[in-house]
Amino acid sequence: MKAEAWMFAACTAFLVLVTPAYWFVTSGSDNRGDWTGTSALVMCTLLVLMITLYLGFHANRMDARPEDRNDADIAEGAGELGFFPPFSWWPLWCALGLSVFTFAAAMKTYWLMIGAAGVGFILLCGWIYEYYRGEFKH
Known part of the structure; x- marks a missing residue:
């Protein structure tokens, strides 16, 4: 899960940089900016941050999965992965x-x-x- 936490952390960092830049670009001479887009970006940033914190919290408290370890064999990841439904209308x-x-x-x-x-x-x-x-x- 550490890899997923780092991926979401990168997305969070990107959104932290983009949100004020968006506010600055959309504010014209009247300095009013686009409230709709900015608030959507702020909420998106907070949601991605929440996922990052959740994955980071659980990555430290659970055993490493085979795909998280460098010394793991492919066979360690074998087994039933879950139920995948067949076609459905x-x-x-x-x-x-x-x-x-x-x-x-x-x-x-x-x-x-x-x-x-x-x-x-x-x-x-x-x-x-x-x-x-x-x-x-x-």
Whole structure:
């Protein structure tokens, strides 16, 4: 995890340099600057700093992984890496339902919002319970 902590630390340092530079470049003769972009960069800097601190904190308190050690063999990293789901159509249909709901909210079409929310709930339940029935049941 130390490598990841250093990568996020580099991103944090970059954002710490870019944020005031952005404020300076966007402030014209009126010295007002762009509040939206600057506040977005400040929040991004703080979020990346939070990830850096989390990874750095845990990197010092856990055993080194094989990829963190210079003397490790490739075989030490072998084994089960986790569950990777096979193909699924549910995310596509959930995204379609969410896009219809968002479109209905933008157009203030409340009857379509209610219908899209109902269909979206059914689609989300199908996605959640996908591995409880059928070919990939476990």
